[in-house]
Amino acid sequence: MNRYLCLHGLTTHTAVLLVRDANGRPKELPFGNAVRTLLSAQTERRADRTYLREQANLGQGPLAQYAFGMRTREWAPLTARELVKWQWDEHAALSMAKEALAGLGLNFGTKINNHHLTKVLIFAPEDTAAEAATILEQHKAEMQQWLTRVTEERDKAARNAKRSKNRKKSPEEEGAEEADEKVDIPPLPTAVKQKLLSAFAPRDALDIALYGRFLAEIAESPNVDGAIQTMGSFTVGPASTVDDFYSSADDAKLTRRRESALNVFDDPGAGMTGYQSLCSGTFYSHSVVDRVKLRRTLAASTGWDAQEVEAAANAAEAAFIDAFCNAVPAAKANTTAASGTLPNLLLAFSSNRPHNYASCFEKAIETAPGGPAASLQAVRRLLAQHHMIIRKCGIEPGRVLSYDLDTEAVLDELRLTGDLSCQVTDTLDEFINPTPLSSPSATDAKRTEVAV
Known part of the structure; x- marks a missing residue:
């Protein structure tokens, strides 16, 4: 199995604002001989991850039967809501949930409007709150005794802070004041802590395996190195705003x-x-799936056997290709209708190293009156780059899919001249799960396909 699944796309957007900078304008990127419009990688990853979840929630797509993660600062309120279902008092439930999570190492806000929210977003399986509430209910008596000790320590620290507030402090004491405000709460009971750590572990959340997470606040909870690499998309021509x-x-x-x-x-x-800023252009996008890393992560975090890991990894790859094709950032969706845009061209192949084709657009594509559109010039340039890499690096040809009439005509032309090495697919299902050609004709003898 080739380790990397490489995806490339060209998509034309008209009068959109998919992401903006601090001044409310489209993001821009100096590249090559021109300034381009940029669609940041974070925006694309968010759109892809949201699309995967929405499809699964609708019971559609390859991941419909798999679990997902949730990235939020509201784990304490969510856990408290679950505790209320166990007949806990609402105030007691929230206090217990917050202190238990603080005992794991999570830090909370200090203002009235965020003191029940973690300081950073925590990416954990979506059933983590329910799991944590069940654990706290099972150890209710023990945890209530622990919470009493925590409350006593906090009250003691508050009294000490009040007494020291009115007396004159030395420079050394003033410098240590912030450190003194931190309360050393009693450690969580060992059994409870281990169970809560399991609740926050990545487990079988497929999107955590795909996108990874970094959870520095809980040292004992494993971080996950994501299997997906995403490049920020940029226009193949100069920025047009x-x-x-x-x-x-x-x-x-x-x-x-x-x-x-x-x-x-x-x-x-x-x-x-x-005024509102809008931009137009053909964007080049690129993502890579590390197929080996994805399988290793699933094997380490789920406890599944090899067959279950392989099935989940194949489903995740298929779902991500679907998202790469269909996911569009939702910014100004109602006033631009950008969410209905489909790519001009998709290219997919596998290799033992990633292949980024951004360099073929270092020279910005300029258009002239009556000349070919920038999108068609980009299609020819991208396919020529891929044709060269196939010849020089010996990678598999892969396959292409188009949703644009003019691009279809270009593919037909290149196929007839023998300059198209890829298999041309007609539907997304064929693009995701291509079938090898059994008897290629003389005109497209170079159209070979090795299934990913």
């Missing part, structure tokens, strides 16, 4: 105008005006 002026009508004002033509109290202007 417009500041779109908009005006919004005030419905109440319009109603009064209709009722009285002589209303002199209303400002005749619009209810609100402003």
Whole structure:
């Protein structure tokens, strides 16, 4: 099995704002001889991961029967909500949940609006709150005694802080004040701690295996090195941005105008005006799945046998290809309809090392009146790059899929001239699970396919 599944895509977006910078404008990236519009890797990964979860929740896709993770700061309130189902008092449940998670090493906010939220997002299996609540219920008496000791320590620290507040401090004491405010709470009972660690372990959450997690606050809980690499997408041509002026009508004002033509109290202007930045262009995207790492992670975290690990890994690969094709960031979805966009071209192949083709777009693609569109020039350039890598590196040809009429014509042309090494697939199912060609014709003898 080749270790890396390499995915490449070209997608044309028109008048969108899929991600913005701190000033509300499209992100940009200087690359080659031009500044490009950038779609950050974090945005793409979020869109892909959300798409995988939504499909599974609908009972669709290869991962419909598998568990997922949840990334949130609300594990204490979620655990408390589960404890209430065990007939716990709501206030006592929240206090117990927060202190138990703090006992694991999680840090919480210090302000009124976030003191029950962890300081960082914690990526854990989606049933972690239910598992943690069950553990706390099973050890209720022991944990209530532990919580009493914790409360006493916190009260003692608060009294000491109040006494020291009014006396004059030396410079050394002032420098150590922040450290003194930290309360050394009694350690969690060993059995409870081990069970809670298991609840927060990655276990069988497929998206944690795919995307990984870094949980520095709980030293005993394993981190996961993600199996997916994602490059930020960028336009194949120079950045193309417009500041779109908009005006919004005030419905109440319009109603009064209709009722009285002589209303002199209303400002005749619009209810609100402003600008929004929009961008257009053909974006090159690239992702890689480390198939070996994915299988190792599943084997280490799930306890499944080799057959179960292989089935889950194959399902995860298929689902990710689906997401790479269909997932679109949801920013301004209602005012741009970007979520309905499909790629101009998809390319997939496997190799024993990743292959990033960003360099073939270092020279920005320029368009001229009456000349070929940037997307078609990008298709030819990407396929030419892949054709060269096949020849020089001996990798498998892979397969392509298009959702664009003009790109389909380019594929037909390249196939007839013998310059297309890939297998052309017609549906996403064929693209995900290609079948080897049994008797290729003379015109497309180079169209070989080795199933990933």
